[in-house]
Amino acid sequence: MENLVERFLRYVTFDTKSDPSNPHCPSSSGQLVFADALKLELETLGLSNVSLDANGYLMALLPSNVDYSVPAIGFVAHMDTAPDASGKNVSPQAIKDYQGGDILLGSSGEKLTPEQYPDLNTLHGHDLITTDGTTLLGADNKAGIAEILSAVAYLIAHPELKHGDICIGFTPDEEIGRGANLFDVEKFGAEWAYTIDGGPVGELEFENFNATSADVICHGVNVHPGTAKDKMVNSMNIAAQFQLMMPAEETPECTEGYEGFYHLKSAEMGVARSELGYIIRDFEREGVEARKAFMQNKVDELNARLEKGRVELVLSDSYYNMKEMVEPHQHIIDLAKQAMVECDVEPMIKPIRGGTDGARLSFMGLPCPNIFTGGYNFHGIHEFITIQGMEQAVKVIVALSQKTALSYQPHSSEHS
Structure with a gap:
């Protein structure tokens, strides 16, 4: 020793x-x-x-x-x-x-x-x-x-x-x-x-957790703010809407033990393009798949409300239990x-x-x-x-x- x-x-x-x-x-x-x-x-x-x-x-x-x-x-x-x-x-x-x-x-x-x-x-x-x-x-x-x-x-x-x-x-x-x-x-x-x-x-x-990274990419249109009426699409507003659609009680600071979560770990923001970086964690393989489907559903909801293609989701599995x-x-x-x-x-x-x-x-x-x-x-x-x-x-x-x-x-x- x-x-x-x-x-x-x-x-x-x-x-x-x-x-x-x-x-x-x-x-x-x-x-x-x-x-x-x-x-x-x-x-x-x-x-x-x-x-x-x-x-x-x-x-x-x-x-x-x-x-x-x-x-x-x-x-x-x-x-x-x-x-x-x-x-x-x-x-x-x-x-x-x-x-x-x-x-x-x-x-x-x-x-x-x-x-x-x-x-x-x-x-x-x-x-x-x-x-x-x-x-x-x-x-x-x-x-x-x-x-x-x-x-x-x-x-x-x-x-x-x-x-x-x-x-x-x-x-x-x-x-x-x-x-x-x-x-x-x-x-x-x-x-x-x-x-x-x-x-x-x-x-x-x-x-250990099943782990997936999830990048939510929001596409906007940047126009000079003085002439932006009915032309500008601010991707940061889209990103904010998406984050508000996520379950606030299913985050690292609200979970323990065998509870899974979504964690917003990074954000790169701009009028024309914003990207939210999430990690998804769940101890059950079915659970992490359900969480991925949940995020995709929220992306689809936003695209239906805004304009198809404004939001995209990129998923990548990292490791398994x-x-x-x-x-x-x-x-x-x-x-x-x-x-x-x-x-x-x-x-x-x-x-x-x-x-x-x-x-x-x-x-x-x-x-x-x-x-x-x-x-x-x-x-x-x-x-x-x-x-x-x-x-x-x-x-x-x-x-x-x-x-x-x-x-x-x-x-x-x-x-x-």
Whole structure:
């Protein structure tokens, strides 16, 4: 554990914010700089088959130390940080033995308060790492990388702990939905894997949203406003009408648990052309299809009222609920639960109100549930993580590696 925090604090100094406007992979040069540093670290640890391709996918192998057949398992994390906030010049601060109350974030004027973030009330006595209020922290997902490598280093240092092949994969551009696009599942070599990309301690997730992006494009006519009578068609007014037709109670800020939503995330407005960028989320495949049909119906209603062709809808599916691909392999969930219990961690089975590389990878033939990192408030300047949570994630990874080997030991009562 002595290198865990040092690793994490070193990793967050790399600016790896992904760029959705760049079609290349990786979408930002900082990700390759970080990947080069991680590659050197993997080689220094003595891992096998270390490889970094031109697209920023980094893989390595910790070979089995048992003399019987054990399925290769994998641990996956992503190197990029979200484009929602700056990841440059991250300056973390440590809060030792937090005892409650507000936490000032550097000299930024920002603060963490238990009123806004009730999770703080459960973390008294913990050691926190926060931002300085000007950037995100990068725990999503550099904490996962630090935890995976700390666990691997521990297994190397303790050869008496038995494990099968451990495959390690670090991906680019997860935050912009491309992390699995060029992931070589066959090269990776695992029969199943776990993304270490969750939040609070105990999270174990194998359900996620079905996700679709929806662009509503409104076409107007721009004429000089002085002579616009009966000629101008202001596309911004059309866009406003469309947004008012959407259900106000089915938005991210009004939903939780298994409730889906429509989220207006961007708007480019002009008289001649306006574009509204939505994301659609639902845990059921039928539900997301119904939401797509609802939006199309609203477009058709507007076109009937205005003029055909004034409004168009462009839909693009992003990812699907991994549940249908993971549930047939219940043993990989059971192993994770058993590992958590052995580490005095209470498993919290809950749906991901979002997506991970694991969702895409599961549909590519690599069942891939998600495990906690110990972090909170991802994607923003209020992001933080607990050192105790990171340590527990390392322990669970080590225990899971051992449990897998034990469950396939000949004549083992735990054989899956």
